[in-house]
Amino acid sequence: MELKIASLTSGYGRVQIVNNVSLAVRPAEITAVIGRNGVGKTTLIKTIIGALPAASGSISFGAADVTRLGPAERARLGIGYVPQGRGIFTRMTVAANLALGAGVGRAASPDLERALAFFPILGKRLSQLAGSMSGGEQQQLAIGRILAGRPGIMLLDEPSEGIQPSIVQEIGLIVRRLRDEVGLAIMIVEQNLALIQAVADTCLVMDKGAIIARIAPGELSDPDVAQRYLAI
Amino acid sequence: METAGQIVSWIYQYFDNFGFLLLAGVGLILIYSMMGVINMAHGELMMIGAYVAVSAFHAGAPVLVAIVLAGLGAGLAGVIIEQLVIRHFYNQLLSSLVVTWGISLIISQGTLLLLGPSVMNMPTPLGSFSVGPFAFGVYRLVMFAAALVLIGGVWAIFRWTRLGERAQATMENPAMARALGIDTRRVYMLTFGLGAALGGIAGAMFAMTATISPFFGQNYTPMAFITVVVGGGASPILGLAYAGLYLAGVQTITSNVFNEYVGYVSVMAAAFLALLVMPSGISDFLERRRTRATQR
Ligand SMILES: Nc1ncnc2c1ncn2[C@@H]1O[C@H](COP(=O)(O)OP(=O)(O)OP(=O)(O)O)[C@@H](O)[C@H]1O
Ligand SMILES: [Mg+2]
Numbered sequence: 254m255e256l257k258i259a260s261l262t263s264g265y266g267r268v269q270i271v272n273n274v275s276l277a278v279r280p281a282e283i284t285a286v287i288g289r290n291g292v293g294k295t296t297l298i299k300t301i302i303g304a305l306p307a308a309s310g311s312i313s314f315g316a317a318d319v320t321r322l323g324p325a326e327r328a329r330l331g332i333g334y335v336p337q338g339r340g341i342f343t344r345m346t347v348a349a350n351l352a353l354g355a356g357v358g359r360a361a362s363p364d365l366e367r368a369l370a371f372f373p374i375l376g377k378r379l380s381q382l383a384g385s386m387s388g389g390e391q392q393q394l395a396i397g398r399i400l401a402g403r404p405g406i407m408l409l410d411e412p413s414e415g416i417q418p419s420i421v422q423e424i425g426l427i428v429r430r431l432r433d434e435v436g437l438a439i440m441i442v443e444q445n446l447a448l449i450q451a452v453a454d455t456c457l458v459m460d461k462g463a464i465i466a467r468i469a470p471g472e473l474s475d476p477d478v479a480q481r482y483l484a485i
Numbered sequence: 486m487e488t489a490g491q492i493v494s495w496i497y498q499y500f501d502n503f504g505f506l507l508l509a510g511v512g513l514i515l516i517y518s519m520m521g522v523i524n525m526a527h528g529e530l531m532m533i534g535a536y537v538a539v540s541a542f543h544a545g546a547p548v549l550v551a552i553v554l555a556g557l558g559a560g561l562a563g564v565i566i567e568q569l570v571i572r573h574f575y576n577q578l579l580s581s582l583v584v585t586w587g588i589s590l591i592i593s594q595g596t597l598l599l600l601g602p603s604v605m606n607m608p609t610p611l612g613s614f615s616v617g618p619f620a621f622g623v624y625r626l627v628m629f630a631a632a633l634v635l636i637g638g639v640w641a642i643f644r645w646t647r648l649g650e651r652a653q654a655t656m657e658n659p660a661m662a663r664a665l666g667i668d669t670r671r672v673y674m675l676t677f678g679l680g681a682a683l684g685g686i687a688g689a690m691f692a693m694t695a696t697i698s699p700f701f702g703q704n705y706t707p708m709a710f711i712t713v714v715v716g717g718g719a720s721p722i723l724g725l726a727y728a729g730l731y732l733a734g735v736q737t738i739t740s741n742v743f744n745e746y747v748g749y750v751s752v753m754a755a756a757f758l759a760l761l762v763m764p765s766g767i768s769d770f771l772e773r774r775r776t777r778a779t780q781r
Contacts (some may be wrong), residue, residue, distance in 0.1 A: 323663070344657055410522070
């Protein structure tokens with residue numbers, strides 16, 4: 254389903270971070286939001302999922318205006334969130350983590366088959382405590398958990414962070430498959446150049462809480478452009 | 486026979502003390518580990534349970550039914566308190582202490598106004614057995630068993646039900662739980678109600694060993710409070726078990742070697758020592774050590 258954001262501002266208390274952001278994320282499309290550390294990418298995602306209130310502007314998902322809904326209600330409409338740091342329930346089993354994904358899009362029962370089809374490795378870990386897995390496996394679990402529900406969109410916040418390159422590559426492949434095979438709308442916040450270029454259909458550049466440019470991922474091959482927007 | 490009786494007496498006292506701490510603390514630690522609130526009105530919920538049980542009993546209800554009604558009554562009272570007041574103070578330990586202490590005063594003083602200072606009673610069931618010159622009430626052992634059953638029940642709810650699964654998720658990471666569609670407010674309300682119901686059941690059980698007055702709760706809140714703080718919030722069941730094992734051990738030894746008063750004071754001293762070593766409680770301490778071990 255399509256996510257549409259119009260003139261959105263938000264922040265923490267009286268500190269405004271997200272500044273007049275408008276964007277759309279369409280089904281079967283991968284939109285990357287890029288930008289340096291601390292420009293407000295996570296704050297934007299948290300406002301979309303309802304963890305932070307919008308100070309002004311609006312957010313709609315499919316036909317529903319979700320601006321005033323709480324996070325649980327938005328999740329039940331199908332907004333799937335894979336947070337920075339993964340948000341795994343470490344003291345619960347992998348199976349229990351996956352089962353909780355059913356709340357996304359109000360699935361009658363968790364679609365374990367689909368989650369395991371994309372991440373077969375989780376199948377061998379089902380009865381293990383999620384906290385005992387490696388960072389890469391936890392990241393796969395965080396994505397698989399959303400797939401066990403019925404998401405209309407998936408929001409990924411720096412899925413490459415702290416994960417070894419081979420797994421980052423694998424996650425990139427799966428994100429593309431989710432676009433192509435499932436037709437998910439996908440928004441990915443990233444700073445990893447290789448991953449951005451591997452998956453993004455379009456890149457929105459964020460600075461000081463505002464979207465300052467829309468570029469094609471290919472443009473990031475130019476070191477000057479990459480330097481300017483990502484300042485690596 | 487004399488020595489056998491003495492040994493049985495010590496063991497018996499240990500289980501009596503242990504059961505007391507478990508019963509008094511089980512509802513309180515559940516609420517603490519879930520919501521970061523220590524409910525100083527827990528004793529008053531026990532008092533409500535005690536009054537409900539005694540009234541039901543004198544109205545002709547069998548003891549078991551009276552206990553169940555006590556749980557329902559206190560659970561309902563808990564849900565009302567949670568909805569009106571406590572939900573605004575989650576994870577604010579200090580403010581919630583003050584607020585729940587206020588609630589405890591309101592309930593106990595209100596009961597005094599409503600029912601007067603008269604005390605009520607309920608007979609201790611089940612008689613006694615003797616070893617050598619010592620006689621032991623059977624009911625005290627039943628209380629210990631009941632504590633185990635209640636703890637087992639809490640464990641089963643957490644382990645096997647959907648509410649339990651959501652509660653575990655909410656306990657570990659409420660923001661993520663909400664992002665997966667879990668209504669954490671509802672989870673909190675139900676958990677609080679469950680904790681209050683456990684308090685009510687405990688109150689009903691204690692009602693058969695003590696006189697019931699509006700200030701009944703004051704006999705239990707301090708010990709429950711200490712048990713919960715020593716146990717820590719990381720794992721309600723393990724925390725309660727370890728704290729109970731430890732504190733009851735200290736109490737049994739010191740009250741036998743010295744007297745009851747020293748036993749009571751020793752519990753405070755033992756809690757003090759435990760908190761010096763493990764400031765956030767035994768289960769937090771163990772959890773942190775385990776996390777460090779797995780990270781290596
Ligand atoms: N809970 C908070 N309260 C107050 N300010 C915050 C809070 N979280 C983040 N900020 C501030 O908001 C700004 C944006 O933070 P945000 O986490 O959205 O950045 P980001 O683009 O996601 O950065 P990164 O790439 O490091 O993840 C930063 O200046 C940060 O210090
Ligand atoms: Mg971030």
